[in-house]
Amino acid sequence: MSYEKKIKDVMARLAAMSPEPPPYPEEMQVARRQEPRKTRPVLVFATAVALVAVLAIPLLLFTGGEDPILVGSTTTTTTTSSTTSTTVPEEPSTTMPGTTTTTDSPSTTIGVETEWSSVMYLFQQPEGGFSGNPALIPVPTRVVDASGELEADDQFTEVLARIGSGLPPGLNNSIPAEVRILEVTVEDVGGEATWVAEMNEAFVSGAGGLLADTTMLNQLVYTITQGTPEIEGVLFRVNGEPVEAFGSEGMVLTDPITRETFRDELSVIFLTEPLVESAGAYVVEGMSNTFEAGLVVNVLDGNGEVVHEEFIQATSGSGTWGTFSALIDAGLVEPGESSISVFQYSAEDGSRVDVVTVPVPAGGVWEFSIGA
């Protein structure tokens, strides 16, 4: 079969996997048109309170003020009418949490949960790390915001700032809370498709130290370029201009930064893809620059006991970076309690060095609840 025919065959097989079209999204369309684009909960709450006052006063006068529950349910119905009652007027309570609560808790009476999910790169200080450099760890994240302020297309810096210090155990963030990605677009920079990240002005101050600065840049670059191997560079701009002096050392960032630019400021073992776990088997993928390209992967149970050890080989080592990708079948480990360590044995004394340990969350995703 010719090469062209092979591609045609691949596309035909791909088209054959096409599922049934989804149903016409009429209800969602109506809901979307009724819904203001940027309604802040505080405004909804204020409107609801005003409407409650208008509607409740005559009712209270009529009933002699003996039915406080009616006030609560009126609030719910009134609030619902501003968002979803046109689509499901017969079941207002199913769309609103806490419909029987009273009006003293805006989040339970009028909050509409929003959800954000993606992968963001955090870092860990490896145990026994020779260089002292941090290791990047990609973290699949799902955030549920009870206040409804977080939007699905918010940048991950917004999410990091809202999560604050409540990160998964052993993981850290070098991006200061006031730093924000405002927008990320793709542009032609010097003939190459490049991610252009428009940052706020707090970005130029860096993270407080050279290593913290490069770690921050690595977190940003790895997160922005995830899943797009064909777009390698990220050009940072502030107020539309490339950054000529960044961080504590005044680094010049006028050219795009790639995953390679500050790779030597990372530990010799780090992960490039989130851990994937299923029924005691794990996929571990990353980059390393270890002695003779050798690595060890341990699977640990909930007590931190090693239940499985496997030696793997990266594509390069001993001074050059290589990649590793391993399928580790550890047998059954209690879900949600395991963790994975990747390290090398010291050529000098046989001790475990450059140890990166990543807890495996239940379901493979770290869940956060904010705005409650």
Next chain:
Amino acid sequence: MGMITATGVMDNEAVYRSYSAELTRYATGLVGPFDAPDVVTDACLKAFDARAWPEVADRRAYLYKTVLTVAHDHHRRTLSRRLREMKVAGRDQMPDPFGSVDIEVLDAVARLSVQQRAAVFLTYWEDLSPEMAAQRMGVSTGTVKRHLARARKRLGELLS
């Protein structure tokens, strides 16, 4: 519902019924079978909500472009992640609501960017010329040719 209005313009439901199947196939080419329905739904909502929508002359082309835009936002590592999950779990253990899932094909597609997938899908499945594919994607013919060349190179290791 689903009618042609007095002005001769199809309403949204009629547009949807006409193109949803091919848009779903196209989205499958861009993001795989699992996420294709979500991408089509999101793209249609986005298009129907757009201020320019009532004035759009070629609604089919507009929807194709919107599917591509939404797919680009959506795909960020979803397909490759799903693929890795499937590999680690084994095909039999994965829920497969869409019938057959061809893991080798998804593996091949995961090597391409969304733009490259669009160019390859439109060229090799829809049999469109680079000019027509460019029109569907809302880019220049040269860009489509460049995407095709890069896609062929990336698929080369797998298919040769």
